[in-house]
Amino acid sequence: MARGFDRKELDELVVSLTQPGAAAELAVLAVCLLAAWLVVRLLQGRRLPAGSILFGDRVIDGVLFPVLALAFAFAARVGLEATLKPAVFRVAIPILVSLVVIRLSVRVLTRTLPAVAWVRSLERSISWLAWIAVVLWVTGVLPLVLEAMDEVRWKVGAVPMTLRNVVEGTITAGIVLVIALWISSALEKRLLVNASGHDLSLRKIAATLVRTVLLFVGLMFALSAVGIDLTALSVLGGAIGVGLGFGLQKIAANYISGFVILAERSIRIGDMVKVDGFEGRVSDIRTRYTVIRSLTGREAIVPNETLITTRVENSSLADPRVLLQAAVQVAYGTDVRKLQPRLEAAVAALPRVISDPPPSVLLAAFAADGMDLNINFWIRDSENGQGNIKSEVNLVVLDLLNADGVEIPFPQRVVHAVVSEEPAAIEVPNPAAGGPPAATPPGDPPPP
Numbered sequence: 001m002a003r004g005f006d007r008k009e010l011d012e013l014v015v016s017l018t019q020p021g022a023a024a025e026l027a028v029l030a031v032c033l034l035a036a037w038l039v040v041r042l043l044q045g046r047r048l049p050a051g052s053i054l055f056g057d058r059v060i061d062g063v064l065f066p067v068l069a070l071a072f073a074f075a076a077r078v079g080l081e082a083t084l085k086p087a088v089f090r091v092a093i094p095i096l097v098s099l100v101v102i103r104l105s106v107r108v109l110t111r112t113l114p115a116v117a118w119v120r121s122l123e124r125s126i127s128w129l130a131w132i133a134v135v136l137w138v139t140g141v142l143p144l145v146l147e148a149m150d151e152v153r154w155k156v157g158a159v160p161m162t163l164r165n166v167v168e169g170t171i172t173a174g175i176v177l178v179i180a181l182w183i184s185s186a187l188e189k190r191l192l193v194n195a196s197g198h199d200l201s202l203r204k205i206a207a208t209l210v211r212t213v214l215l216f217v218g219l220m221f222a223l224s225a226v227g228i229d230l231t232a233l234s235v236l237g238g239a240i241g242v243g244l245g246f247g248l249q250k251i252a253a254n255y256i257s258g259f260v261i262l263a264e265r266s267i268r269i270g271d272m273v274k275v276d277g278f279e280g281r282v283s284d285i286r287t288r289y290t291v292i293r294s295l296t297g298r299e300a301i302v303p304n305e306t307l308i309t310t311r312v313e314n315s316s317l318a319d320p321r322v323l324l325q326a327a328v329q330v331a332y333g334t335d336v337r338k339l340q341p342r343l344e345a346a347v348a349a350l351p352r353v354i355s356d357p358p359p360s361v362l363l364a365a366f367a368a369d370g371m372d373l374n375i376n377f378w379i380r381d382s383e384n385g386q387g388n389i390k391s392e393v394n395l396v397v398l399d400l401l402n403a404d405g406v407e408i409p410f411p412q413r414v415v416h417a418v419v420s421e422e423p424a425a426i427e428v429p430n431p432a433a434g435g436p437p438a439a440t441p442p443g444d445p446p447p448p
Contacts, residue, residue, distance in 0.1 A: 025088035028080065032072035040065050063103045070096040094137040098130040105174070108182045126174075173221075180218030184211035208262070208287055250305070251288065257304035258287040267307060267314060272322075272382050274313035275302055281383045295385050315382060321354065322382040326393045329370040331407040336363055336371060339406065343375060346396045352389050353377045370409040 043064070044055045055062040073096055077089040105126045136142035152163035188207035261267050262285060271282045273292060280294035290307060292300045315322055330339070340361040347359040359377040366372075375397065379389055401408060 019087070021084045022087050025080065025084065025086065028076050029073060029088055029092050032076055033069050035072055036065055036068035039068055063100065063107055066096055066099040066103050070100055091138050094134045098134045101130050101175075102127050104182070105178050108178050108185065111185050176218045176221045177215070180214040184214045187211075208259075250303075253305045254288045254303045257308045258285065258290075261285060261290070261304055261307060267312065268316075270383070271314050271316040273315070275300075275307065276310065278302075279313075295383075295387075320380050320382070321378050322380075322386070323376060323378055324386060324390060324393075326375040326377075326390055326397065327364070328373050328375065328394075328397055328401070329367060329408060330373060330401070331370050331409040334371065334406050336373070339373075339404070342400060342404070343373070343397060346400050347375060347377050347393055350389070350392055350396065352379050352381060352384070353393075354380050369411050 040055065040062070054064045070093065073089060073092055077086050077093065080086065080089070106123045109123060133142065136145060146164055149164035149167060150162050154161055184207075187210050267273060267282060267285070267290065269282050269285060273280070273282055275292065278292060278294065278300045280292040280298075280300065282290060283293045283299070284291040285304075287304075289301050289303050292302055294300070330336070343361045344359045347353055348355060353359060357378055359375065362374045362376065364372040364374045375393060377393060379386075400406075
């Protein structure tokens with residue numbers, strides 16, 4: 001049976017907090033907090049890494065400040081035990097431990113899962129549990145609660161378990177998973193920093209594999225901490241295999257296809273691709289799907305299996321150069337041989353038009369109203385848009401034609417009008433009416 005609540009211990013703590021020695025402890029604790037702040041500030045320097053897990057947005061927002069404060073406070077408590085009975089540190093150390101747990105979990109979850117809706121609820125739950133544990137610890141009720149939880153027992157197969165084992169194992173599992181997410185996030189940041197082009201895809205697959213392995217290892221440790229026999233997972237693995245073979249085969253195919261894409265480097269982040277009529281730039285390759293962003297700002301989420309089993313046009317795979325074309329019509333009588341090099345030089349002067357291969361102007365056809373000229377030019381950065389560079393080329397061509405007085409013909413049509421001549425009508429007098437003569441159609445005999 002659990003022992004009763006020792007109110008005398010709590011009364012002694014309250015009395016100790018009112019003694020003169022408590023003021024000395026408060027001063028030492030303030031020095032510990034100031035020392036922790038100074039160390040973090042010196043390590044951080046003037047650079048403020050946004051969203052850093054260790055440093056946070058400000059000095060005291062990260063994990064490093066409460067960890068250092070806890071270490072300094074614990075060292076000060078040990079040093080003062082010979083001269084003072086700890087009272088302030090008995091309250092401060094549990095608070096700092098709770099602050100370390102809250103800061104670590106909140107910063108890691110916010111960094112690794114920024115767009116997940118339930119993260120905020122999980123952060124609040126962790127904060128409430130941590131502060132409740134502090135209250136139970138300070139008041140001396142925590143040992144009583146643990147003893148009561150030890151008395152709640154049951155068996156899972158042949159393994160005896162208690163409520164205390166489950167709660168402590170769950171807390172340990174959470175800490176292990178948070179640390180695994182922290183390590184994977186730090187490694188992913190190091191791998192993806194300053195990465196671009198071909199190297200980005202390789203680093204992406206390395207970061208994905210590192211996170212998967214760390215989470216798997218952390219999950220195994222967490223299950224062991226809870227008290228689950230890992231040998232029982234063989235049955236669960238067989239059930240998962242059957243599920244993957246039937247109901248989850250599409251999801252499994254997308255995950256495997258994602259690793260294949262990253263390994264083969266057939267599609268890389270930054271490539272301009274066209275899939276099922278949708279054209280855009282590959283902005284991200286996830287384990288299950290790939291995000292393609294068009295030049296209009298729309299984004300398409302394409303399952304990785306689609307990129308493996310269907311035809312994909314990748315304009316950046318072998319050569320990032322893209323051929324574009326503009327057309328213009330000039331009037332008959334224009335000296336095309338003289339105009340061609342001038343147009344080529346004007347187009348080549350544009351910043352986005354590359355010189356290898358150079359622009360070319362070709363006489364394409366003799367149309368009804370004028371001569372058609374095709375202006376071919378190459379660009380290397382199609383992800384920055386094609387319509388804008390075509391507009392720039394057309395404006396340059398228009399300025400050159402206006403400066404040289406070259407006419408851009410309007411449509412011309414020749415209309416032939418046929419006029420038929422008919423004999424005029426014959427006016428015949430009408431003696432019976434005594435009025436003006438009536439008009440008689442040609443060919444009719446006059447009235448008697």
